[in-house]
Amino acid sequence: MLKIKNIFSELKLGEKCRELGVDLWSCPRFIFVIMGAVIITAIIATYIVGQHYVSPDAIILLVSLLTVFLLVVGQTIVSAFERVVVGRNREITHVKEIIELRDQFVYIAIHDLASAATAMKWGMRTLEPKIYSHLPPTEKELFAHLRLRNERLIGLSRQILNITKLESANIILRNETIDPIAFISGELASAGRNFTSKGVSVTYNPPSECPLIEIDPKYFTDLLRTLLNEASDHAAKPTGAVHIFLSHTNDTISITIENDGPALDPLAQQHIFEKLWRDENGSRIEGLGFGYYIAKKITDLFHGKISFTSIPDHTVFVVTLPLHPIQ
Amino acid sequence: MNENQKTILVVENDTVLSGMLMNALTLAGFHVVQAWNGIEGLDAVRAHKPDLMLLDIDMPEMNGITMLKKLHEEGNRTHAIILTNMNTPEQVANATEEGAYEYLIKADWELDQIVEQIKLKLKV
Numbered sequence A: 001m002l003k004i005k006n007i008f009s010e011l012k013l014g015e016k017c018r019e020l021g022v023d024l025w026s027c028p029r030f031i032f033v034i035m036g037a038v039i040i041t042a043i044i045a046t047y048i049v050g051q052h053y054v055s056p057d058a059i060i061l062l063v064s065l066l067t068v069f070l071l072v073v074g075q076t077i078v079s080a081f082e083r084v085v086v087g088r089n090r091e092i093t094h095v096k097e098i099i100e101l102r103d104q105f106v107y108i109a110i111h112d113l114a115s116a117a118t119a120m121k122w123g124m125r126t127l128e129p130k131i132y133s134h135l136p137p138t139e140k141e142l143f144a145h146l147r148l149r150n151e152r153l154i155g156l157s158r159q160i161l162n163i164t165k166l167e168s169a170n171i172i173l174r175n176e177t178i179d180p181i182a183f184i185s186g187e188l189a190s191a192g193r194n195f196t197s198k199g200v201s202v203t204y205n206p207p208s209e210c211p212l213i214e215i216d217p218k219y220f221t222d223l224l225r226t227l228l229n230e231a232s233d234h235a236a237k238p239t240g241a242v243h244i245f246l247s248h249t250n251d252t253i254s255i256t257i258e259n260d261g262p263a264l265d266p267l268a269q270q271h272i273f274e275k276l277w278r279d280e281n282g283s284r285i286e287g288l289g290f291g292y293y294i295a296k297k298i299t300d301l302f303h304g305k306i307s308f309t310s311i312p313d314h315t316v317f318v319v320t321l322p323l324h325p326i327q
Numbered sequence B: 001m002n003e004n005q006k007t008i009l010v011v012e013n014d015t016v017l018s019g020m021l022m023n024a025l026t027l028a029g030f031h032v033v034q035a036w037n038g039i040e041g042l043d044a045v046r047a048h049k050p051d052l053m054l055l056d057i058d059m060p061e062m063n064g065i066t067m068l069k070k071l072h073e074e075g076n077r078t079h080a081i082i083l084t085n086m087n088t089p090e091q092v093a094n095a096t097e098e099g100a101y102e103y104l105i106k107a108d109w110e111l112d113q114i115v116e117q118i119k120l121k122l123k124v
Helices: A002-011 A013-020 A028-052 A056-134 A137-167 A180-197 A217-234 A291-301 B015-027 B038-048 B064-073 B089-097 B111-122
Strands: A176-178 A200-205 A213-215 A240-248 A252-259 A305-311 A314-322 B007-011 B031-035 B052-055 B079-084 B102-105
Touching: A013 A028, A028 A056, A056 A137, A056 B015, A056 B111, A137 A180, A137 A217, A137 A291, A176 A180, A176 A217, A180 A200, A180 A217, A180 A240, A180 A252, A213 A217, A217 A240, A217 A252, A217 A291, A217 A314, A291 A305, A291 A314, B007 B015, B007 B038, B015 B031, B015 B111, B031 B038, B038 B052, B038 B064, B052 B064, B052 B111, B064 B079, B064 B089, B079 B111, B089 B102, B102 B111
Parallel strands: A200 A240, B007 B031, B007 B052, B052 B079, B079 B102
Antiparallel strands: A176 A213, A240 A252, A252 A314, A305 A314
């Protein structure tokens, strides 16, 4: 008796049925056990009856009844399976619809947010040379703050868009063959003003030669921008430095991005690639902790590796990417 | 407009952004034509034969990708730069398939950088 009880507890019937979210009589595992018990009982009963009533007619009747009974039980099991599968499919479709709606909402909201921020950015840039020199120092400072806040708004909208794209299941990489030395130079040229506004100087040390890499340039750009942005945000204040190195092996390239800011909190280092992580200096360092999460997601998308070390005045992120896409 | 002046068509439904683009491009020495959606853009291409188009994607009546597709069906291969804040994977893919010259996210660029890009493309 104890053994049977043990077998039932091993099967974890209740737990499994709760996992599936169905009641006991719709739970395939439970119905299988019941069916097993019924079959054993039916066979024993048939044997006993067969021993007492040797008439072939009675045996045929019994076997026929048993077969019909087993068919009914089988049908119940199949129906239970179907109910579970149909329920799950409905649930999956519903979740997919919700995710698609959410993504569409994010794309539209970010589009409108970014359009307003672009108008601010272009407007301030247009007005700056005409009015900036006439402004008193306090208003010049205000102007600079407005520009910085607006850039942060643009940065945040870009990050939210990136996360939405990276978390959607339908990412299609469109790889092109590119020269990593020139590509990184181009990105640094684009990011130049951003570094200057944060008081950060940049050095770039590529090797004299580097093999070409097959990679999706859009996502590669996102990866570089994210890491460069994080490095400039975490560099020493008020003037800091970011150093970029590029190296390669026969199969990979490695991009190293170094900043001279304070070390990342040891406890927080364990959570650095998690979404919404923010270190204890979060109040000082702007951002919502999306950056390293995005960098990790893109690196994973490329089947690459990202690692870091952080000691005072020296935080280094290294991204290693395969030269050819891994299927 | 003088004979050597290059013509840029700006197809953008946001009046503020379109005005600032027009201002910056005019100051840079370009002849600028404005259109507010894809349908007006198609008419403007046929009428003005621009050297380059700056196309937004999300516009009423006809979006930038559809406009580009219709131009290609007519055999028109005017250089097109997509200039948008709509950066979904599908739209980047569609623009590339329709042969867009470049896909720029507005918020990532300053006006003068966009003008420089155009000068570079047109070798001005």
